[in-house]
Amino acid sequence: MPAPLPVERLPRWAAALASLIAGALVTLSLAPYNLWPAGILSCLLLCALLDGTSLRQALWRGWLYGLGFFGAGTSWVYVSIHVYGYAPVPLALLLTVLFCAGLALFQLIFAGCYVRWVRGLPAGVLMGFPALWVLSEWLRSWFLTGFPWLYLGYAHIDTPLAGWAPVTGVYGLSFACALSASGLYIAWRKRRASVWISAATALLVTWVGGALLKPVEWVAPANETPLQIAFYQPNIPQQLKWERSYLPHILGQYGEVMDPLYGKDIVIWPESAVPRYYQDMQAWFEPLARRAASGETTLISGVPWRGEQGGEYYNSVVALGSGAGVYHKQRLVPFGEYVPLEDWLRGLIAFFDLPMSGFSAGHSDQPPLRAGPWRVAPLICYEIAYPQQAAVAARNADLLLTVSNDSWFGDSIGPLQHLQMAQMRALENGRYVLRGTNNGVSAIINPQGHITAASEQFVETVLSGEAQVMLGRTPFTSFGVWPMVGGSALALLVMAAIWYSQPGERRRQRQAGTPG
Structure with a gap:
């Protein structure tokens, strides 16, 4: 049996604090901090926090994770509400907290679905966790008009994973980031050679595959x-x-x-x-x-x-x-x-x-x-944040243009996160992105996502x-987000089918053990 995890011995208040901190780590992986390992660490901690928990505990920890996630990553909303919306400080703080608390429900739903239906499946942690993460990000891109901000994949414009962007888009990079976390987690949690081989294979395919794809020229001047x-x-x-x-x-x-x-x-x-x-x-x-x-x-x-x-x-x-x-x-x-x-x-x-x-x-x-x-x-x-809209627009365009007025967010991290999204759209679609703003950062971004x-x-x-002007299309421009979204959903369905095809006694044994 695997040794108890430190989080399993944490008192409730410490587990709650750990959930908040784990969510906030994602912000450090993105612009302007660009500490990309923080996003992987965040997901690894979330795997640990959701391992062995009841559904009720998972919902609570998932919501707290989301509160830290959006509280740190979208704190710039306060600037627009207080400075330019003229709301007094207490009201502006309240509205900002309500905004982040509402968005945190997406992470609550993720945690609940993961623990209730995914965690116990064959490869539920290794492959189910990243597949469900992609579906969660996609849901957030359109539900109630959408809020496609703080995707894990944006942290990897300059890592080997960037090679996947013209093929899979930012969702593919998010999958790779979450897969890296889940692979490291089960390798640490389980002490079996088969698990180590599975995790190592997934990580090698993900990172080496990205490195091999990175020099591929999908478009040409x-x-x-x-x-x-x-x-x-x-x-x-x-x-x-x-x-x-x-x-x-x-x-x-x-x-x-x-x-x-x-x-x-x-x-x-x-x-x-x-x-x-x-x-x-x-x-x-x-x-x-x-x-x-x-x-x-x-x-x-x-x-x-x-x-x-x-x-x-x-x-x-x-x-x-x-x-x-x-x-x-x-x-x-x-x-x-x-x-x-x-x-x-x-x-x-x-x-x-x-x-x-x-x-x-x-x-x-x-x-x-x-x-x-x-x-x-x-x-x-805001439209530059939508991967599918940009891909559809790029199919019949020589250049991508985004104009913005980021003055609403003052001297916060919001405008720099926004710029990073424009870099990803250039990388995904193999097009120059021209970005004009009222007070910065205005930029020219090349098809490799570099300013x-x-x-x-x-x-x-x-x-x-x-x-x-670039000629040709990337695979992502041609097919958009649907291969990654559909592939993630299909992966979960296949795992569920394998699970329910097993004899009942074996399912109960797997459920009682540590999921993989």
Whole structure:
């Protein structure tokens, strides 16, 4: 019999504290800390905390793990609620805690499903744990509009596991990270040669396979001169941006900076660069568009858009000058761009009445923007966090574009986590990602997920660099998230089928022993 684990001897308060700490470790694995082993350690501790527990204990520990996970990783929500939503400190703290506590229910569900149905299956710990983790991340990407943040796989842009990204996407990297943890855990927990061989084989396939895939070139540069790209990062204070009296100053900033940029292939302004509806500002945009066209420059700007039928308002991106097209954001941020339960919440506190929080969602079949002869797929702010949306957009695009206004999160870790997601989208899809922001980090990211040019945060600046049109598709671009999501679900079904095909007595013996 295996020796008792330290967590099995912990008093309740210590087990609760260990669950919180284990969840918080994931944040250390991600930007800006980038201590990638912390994510594996987090999952290993969770395996230990859920080993031998009752369902009730598992639900409690899973929720506490989620509270540490989201409490540490999304603490930046407090900034937008307190600083820009004008909520007093006690209320802002309460709303932040409620937000994290609600998200922690996803980890509660994971822990409950794992202990109730997965842990006792053949290879339930080794393979079931990572498969269920992927399904949990996927569930979080769409349930109640989704919150695809803090995926384990984002920590591995620069590790050997990155080789899997163009094949499996970030979910595959999350699977590999969780598999590394579960493999190490059962190797430590069990003292049998067969277990050691299984765990070592899984780890070797995962890490060596990633290293072998890493140099594979899924896409190739087009035979063209690199595009000359420029970003204007205006660093406009969030408190002033939507003030009507400040609009002339904003327009003056943008007008003055453009003179030396005509002649670039693409000039990018951030999300909601001009904080008025495009239809109201069309006369101001027109001379800029004419000058851009004469210099064979495409000007791409974020700007709110009023629908033709009235009553519909969009967070949009337009291409002007030598480009054309308009894109309306599909994935809206709750409370920032629309208010759930609007009739109840509007007017209660300033946070529920933020500027431009009444947007409509754009359709899913919008064509890419045109920038001269090139196709540019735009993703506005939060949308870059959705792997499937980016993969679908990349199928018919030469470049990926994301514009954002991360000013809402101040000097927190949120904007740097957001940048890391953009790096993963570039790596997954083999496309340059052009990222324009209000106050940083604006960046050019190459198809290997590496930043080739970047701005400083919280400064007004012009960032210039080069990007290349890439030909071909990665497997992930072609198939999206479904092979990993479907494969994870299938793996659990196969394990369950093997389990229930065994004689009842053998199942009871396995259930009584330590699961593997």
